[in-house]
Amino acid sequence: MPEPVEAPRLLPPATRFILQCGKDARDAAGRGFGLALPEAACRAESAGGRAALWLGPDERLLLAPAGLEDVLAGELEAALGGLPHSLVDVSHRQAALAVAGPAARELLSHGCPLDLDDAVFPVGMCTRTVLGRAEVVLWRSRPEEYHLETGRSFASYVLGWLREAEQGG
Amino acid sequence: MSAFRTASGGRVDRARRLRFTFDGRAWEGLAGDTLASALLANGVHLVGRSFKYHRPRGILTAGAEEPNALVTVRRDAARETPNLKATQVELYDGLVAESQNRWPSLGFDVGRVNDLLSPLFPAGFYYKTFMWPRSAWARLYEPVIRRAAGLGRAPEAPDPDRYAQRHAHCDVLVVGAGPAGIAAARAAADAGACVILCDEQSEPGGALLDGAPAQIDGLAAGDWLARAVAALAADPKVRMLARTTAFGYFPHNHLGLVERCTDHIAAPAADSVRERLWQVRAREVVLAAGAIEQPLVFPGNDRPGVMLAGAARSYLKRYGVRAGTRAVLVTATDAAYQAALDLHAAGVAIAAIADLRPAAAGVWVEAARRAGIEVLAGAAIGGTRGGRRVSGVTISGRTIACDLVLMSGGYAPSVHLFSQSRGRLTWSDSMRCFVPSQSAERERSAGACRGVYGLAAALADGAAAGLAAARACGFTGIERGYAVAGESATHQAPGATPPAVADRGKAFVDFQNDVTIRDLVLAAQEGFRSIEHVKRYTTVGMATDQGKTSNLNALGLVAARLGKPVPDVGHTTFRMPYTPVTFGALAGAARGELFDPVRTTPMHEVAVARGAVFEDVGQWKRARYFPRAGEDMHAAVARECLAVRNACGVFDASTLGKIAVVGPDAAEFLNRLYVNDFAGLGVGRCRYGVLLREDGFVYDDGVIARLAADRFHVTTTTGGAARVLAMMEDYRQTEWPGLAVWLTSTTEQWAVIAVQGPLARRVIEPLAAGIDLAPSALPHMAVAHGRIAGAPAMLFRVSFTGELGYEINVPAARGVAVWEAVCAAGRAHGITPYGTETMHVLRAEKGYIIVGQETDGTAVPDDVGLAWAIGRKKPDFVGKRSIERAGIRRAGRKQLVGLRTRDPKIVLEEGAQLADRPGIPAPMKPVGHVTSSYASAVLGHSIALAMIAGGRARIGQTLFVRVPGGDVEAKVTIPVFYDPEGARLHA
Amino acid sequence: MLLIPCPYCGERPEIEFSYSGQAHLVRPPRPAELSDEAWSEYLYVRDNPRGRHAERWRHLRGCGRFFNAIRDTTTDRIAVTYRMGEPPP
Numbered sequence A: 001m002p003e004p005v006e007a008p009r010l011l012p013p014a015t016r017f018i019l020q021c022g023k024d025a026r027d028a029a030g031r032g033f034g035l036a037l038p039e040a041a042c043r044a045e046s047a048g049g050r051a052a053l054w055l056g057p058d059e060r061l062l063l064a065p066a067g068l069e070d071v072l073a074g075e076l077e078a079a080l081g082g083l084p085h086s087l088v089d090v091s092h093r094q095a096a097l098a099v100a101g102p103a104a105r106e107l108l109s110h111g112c113p114l115d116l117d118d119a120v121f122p123v124g125m126c127t128r129t130v131l132g133r134a135e136v137v138l139w140r141s142r143p144e145e146y147h148l149e150t151g152r153s154f155a156s157y158v159l160g161w162l163r164e165a166e167q168g169g
Numbered sequence B: 001m002s003a004f005r006t007a008s009g010g011r012v013d014r015a016r017r018l019r020f021t022f023d024g025r026a027w028e029g030l031a032g033d034t035l036a037s038a039l040l041a042n043g044v045h046l047v048g049r050s051f052k053y054h055r056p057r058g059i060l061t062a063g064a065e066e067p068n069a070l071v072t073v074r075r076d077a078a079r080e081t082p083n084l085k086a087t088q089v090e091l092y093d094g095l096v097a098e099s100q101n102r103w104p105s106l107g108f109d110v111g112r113v114n115d116l117l118s119p120l121f122p123a124g125f126y127y128k129t130f131m132w133p134r135s136a137w138a139r140l141y142e143p144v145i146r147r148a149a150g151l152g153r154a155p156e157a158p159d160p161d162r163y164a165q166r167h168a169h170c171d172v173l174v175v176g177a178g179p180a181g182i183a184a185a186r187a188a189a190d191a192g193a194c195v196i197l198c199d200e201q202s203e204p205g206g207a208l209l210d211g212a213p214a215q216i217d218g219l220a221a222g223d224w225l226a227r228a229v230a231a232l233a234a235d236p237k238v239r240m241l242a243r244t245t246a247f248g249y250f251p252h253n254h255l256g257l258v259e260r261c262t263d264h265i266a267a268p269a270a271d272s273v274r275e276r277l278w279q280v281r282a283r284e285v286v287l288a289a290g291a292i293e294q295p296l297v298f299p300g301n302d303r304p305g306v307m308l309a310g311a312a313r314s315y316l317k318r319y320g321v322r323a324g325t326r327a328v329l330v331t332a333t334d335a336a337y338q339a340a341l342d343l344h345a346a347g348v349a350i351a352a353i354a355d356l357r358p359a360a361a362g363v364w365v366e367a368a369r370r371a372g373i374e375v376l377a378g379a380a381i382g383g384t385r386g387g388r389r390v391s392g393v394t395i396s397g398r399t400i401a402c403d404l405v406l407m408s409g410g411y412a413p414s415v416h417l418f419s420q421s422r423g424r425l426t427w428s429d430s431m432r433c434f435v436p437s438q439s440a441e442r443e444r445s446a447g448a449c450r451g452v453y454g455l456a457a458a459l460a461d462g463a464a465a466g467l468a469a470a471r472a473c474g475f476t477g478i479e480r481g482y483a484v485a486g487e488s489a490t491h492q493a494p495g496a497t498p499p500a501v502a503d504r505g506k507a508f509v510d511f512q513n514d515v516t517i518r519d520l521v522l523a524a525q526e527g528f529r530s531i532e533h534v535k536r537y538t539t540v541g542m543a544t545d546q547g548k549t550s551n552l553n554a555l556g557l558v559a560a561r562l563g564k565p566v567p568d569v570g571h572t573t574f575r576m577p578y579t580p581v582t583f584g585a586l587a588g589a590a591r592g593e594l595f596d597p598v599r600t601t602p603m604h605e606v607a608v609a610r611g612a613v614f615e616d617v618g619q620w621k622r623a624r625y626f627p628r629a630g631e632d633m634h635a636a637v638a639r640e641c642l643a644v645r646n647a648c649g650v651f652d653a654s655t656l657g658k659i660a661v662v663g664p665d666a667a668e669f670l671n672r673l674y675v676n677d678f679a680g681l682g683v684g685r686c687r688y689g690v691l692l693r694e695d696g697f698v699y700d701d702g703v704i705a706r707l708a709a710d711r712f713h714v715t716t717t718t719g720g721a722a723r724v725l726a727m728m729e730d731y732r733q734t735e736w737p738g739l740a741v742w743l744t745s746t747t748e749q750w751a752v753i754a755v756q757g758p759l760a761r762r763v764i765e766p767l768a769a770g771i772d773l774a775p776s777a778l779p780h781m782a783v784a785h786g787r788i789a790g791a792p793a794m795l796f797r798v799s800f801t802g803e804l805g806y807e808i809n810v811p812a813a814r815g816v817a818v819w820e821a822v823c824a825a826g827r828a829h830g831i832t833p834y835g836t837e838t839m840h841v842l843r844a845e846k847g848y849i850i851v852g853q854e855t856d857g858t859a860v861p862d863d864v865g866l867a868w869a870i871g872r873k874k875p876d877f878v879g880k881r882s883i884e885r886a887g888i889r890r891a892g893r894k895q896l897v898g899l900r901t902r903d904p905k906i907v908l909e910e911g912a913q914l915a916d917r918p919g920i921p922a923p924m925k926p927v928g929h930v931t932s933s934y935a936s937a938v939l940g941h942s943i944a945l946a947m948i949a950g951g952r953a954r955i956g957q958t959l960f961v962r963v964p965g966g967d968v969e970a971k972v973t974i975p976v977f978y979d980p981e982g983a984r985l986h987a
Numbered sequence C: 001m002l003l004i005p006c007p008y009c010g011e012r013p014e015i016e017f018s019y020s021g022q023a024h025l026v027r028p029p030r031p032a033e034l035s036d037e038a039w040s041e042y043l044y045v046r047d048n049p050r051g052r053h054a055e056r057w058r059h060l061r062g063c064g065r066f067f068n069a070i071r072d073t074t075t076d077r078i079a080v081t082y083r084m085g086e087p088p089p
């Protein structure tokens, strides 16, 4: 029998930006964001309710509490100054889910083809991947907690899929 | 207890009796039985009819290789599983099984006439006979053949069971938990590797389950097995999977496993998982799949009661079942002698051992003679006698009465998975079988599956393979051995495929597909030289058992017939699955609502509440129309169309693809990509963009807005969103990496509410803050930022209807509130929600194309009247060189035109073909085809768009649309039916 | 399912990738100067080797980057992957 797992759940709305740029702009943006943006592949940094996730060599996902779209855009654009970059508000593009508990990893292994072993997928790792037939950003935010981001219109599928996986043992 | 059950021994639980039925008759078995062993314990040998000749068939084997004993196990109407092997079906209390491929009953089968008519059914019969007339296939041949040759039936009710899937990763995957596999798993785990050990049987042990008389490390083999299994089960680094078949070996050590979780349980819990598909990615694989005993080929070798010697031994030692009372062993190897001796010891009379080898001698022969068994060396098998059960066998002209014939043609390594992994096989002359030679994957075989036989040898080979696999993963382990004592010499001489026997009577090579020696001889006579061709011609090895008990014999026979060495004839390819896999396991959770993501827009629930009828557009659900009480689609669409033309309509356009193209070089990037001039597009302005592939054909279209000097909002078709973004990324990353521009999908960020119609401005104006809607401030194809109904908004003045129109973009979560606000504000103006069907009619009235409907991947811009969009001064854009090719510029290409039917009520069928004369007999070469066709409410007649060769030059001509029963007259027109001057757009 | 080493993310299952055809085809800088034949060659003519093949992949459901791979078409073995712009090793 699977170990108990907290029910997968939708997380509240958030402020989200996709920042794409080179290293100089990233350094500047990190100062504006109050959190150094990760340079190592597939790493996330988080502190004080904000997080920055490496999605690609020049692409970062910035997360902050809901309602900060205008504030954050202002701060980031000011910090970025004239450095070439693309900052796009995607707060509503995505929805977030949490999968937590001792069996969270096993639950995800029902549909995620990645090796989620500690040695391969440690705390602080994040990546775009697939879960079932949906694309997700998978971030291991804590030892027994995974933060998932998926397209707004995929959220109910992902949630339904996780619940079925829970039943499926 | 039945007469065939021994008093003691075996792994069955004699205290737990289980009831079951077979073909409606009640029987009793024991816990630990398979259906096959339970039937044999009751003296039942006739369990099926053969595929082609409907011959009575019995149980040939004791495992997954069984070709004959296919049964249907039924729990209820929806849980009816055909084609299960009785040798693998674990007995549970209340099990209901039925034989297959017989009518009306197993004992009396009408199809048996096929056997009598068998001269009519030689190899290639189907190819030769059912050639003509072609139409007879559908009406006659196929239905009859299918009914006559069925392999059980699938239930018609939906499968109520739950299937799960799991991805797993490990250092070492060991397939097969016989002695070699257990030793391999032990060695790998001891070295520190993370191990998965799977086995298809109900419990690990492999050949040890048949009771080896040896001791391992000082323990009786059975006790050693129990300890070894318990230790592996307790090891946190080891995952043991019983009832789990590794069915497929895919590239890069990716293996598919099916775990059968509940099929052995009498009453599975309602929610339990029936089967689990494991997708395992292993760094190293150890195959310890064992070997399969091969039959001998002689006349009547398929009669019930003829059984592989090893299987009979297995039934005796594992299940405590004597498969008969008086047996004859026919063998070509030493390996089968142990079976005869064991059966003899258990009270089965062994009437004779017929050894086909001319000089049969040695310890086994002596042991048999010591036991008082007659051994006939150099024996020739004439055939068997009997009806539904063997009653005798003719050996060298002498008929010996018996009710059981044991046969053994030696063992063939189970190289199926190895071969699937693209490993290279090599022919072993000494063992007369194929063995693995060169691995293609990070894999090694151990034990019998590579021709290493015997308990001590298998343990040593497995331990070495497990250690080597762990070391290949970077672990350091030390070698350890197993002390084996008292092992009989049984498997030391693995045996050989015997020479062919005279083809008098029916000597079966492939039991499941009913292929005889005669069929193979015929194939050789008819010129087939490669075993792959012989296989296809005769169907040998092509049944669901994939020739596990037939390939090697077929190969030997064909090679002998052709006078070639076996390796020169080659071997057939093993393909996945090793044994059949249910669709349920492959589908897993992907059924019903989870079959595919169902994507809904932010305003979906509003549309549901308004009674919308939805259509699927890719994964999206889109509102197609909003019927009022009593309205059909036609009436609803007509009403919606008129509302937009005369007042105002509101439409959910959220599914449109959207891409933010941002960066200092954004304009240059789009300029290179699209046919249009985007460098010259002013901030706050929009332009209709056309995107070609490099081959010049229209790929997508959409409105592109310049929000800032370095920021564009690109829209794509609903279906094109992902592929347009992929194409853009391709050019950005690989062709023009020097451009400072980045792409972000924003499709889901925005709820898009289209407000269209002459009164649209009046609806929106009171809701807008910070946006001047005056035509001078916000003309057609302009965009402004501000607030609509309190939500931050981008307001586009664009139209896909030909009316004054706006598209309100607000953050997705604000969509419902803004939609409701728009509807409230529009109530006084008669605002009407409309769906995709109305959108299609409105755009067709205006001659706006839909990529993928008017275009089909072979249309260049000029073909669909979009040459005007091309930026004439641009030296290059994607696809430009291609549309300048001579072949693209030639006259007579299909061009977009309109069609007006002579009878205004006739709505043409989309896809209908056009001719320039009426009544041309089929097949005709059409001049074009209808691409879109609707009834236009505002015009009062039907309209159609069509792609017609040289279409623009045909305007004014009459063409003929082919419809069932004749031709419909239609006049070619320009493709714009409504407001051709475009005055309404600019209102 | 192949295991493909993304030059940015490391080994990942094939399901995360999209295949994008032959590598090292460069779009001619001035297509207008090419004959119809030369342009058609660029558009349509591709290698179809038995063995070593330089090809493009994209880590679509990963870092999003295109990259090149040398794959043996007979064994599916991937000898090496490397970033766009880098010469084939």
Ligand SMILES: [Zn+2]
Pocket (backbone or CB within 6 Å): C006, C007, C008, C009, C010, C059, C062, C063, C064, C065
């Ligand atoms: Zn990557």
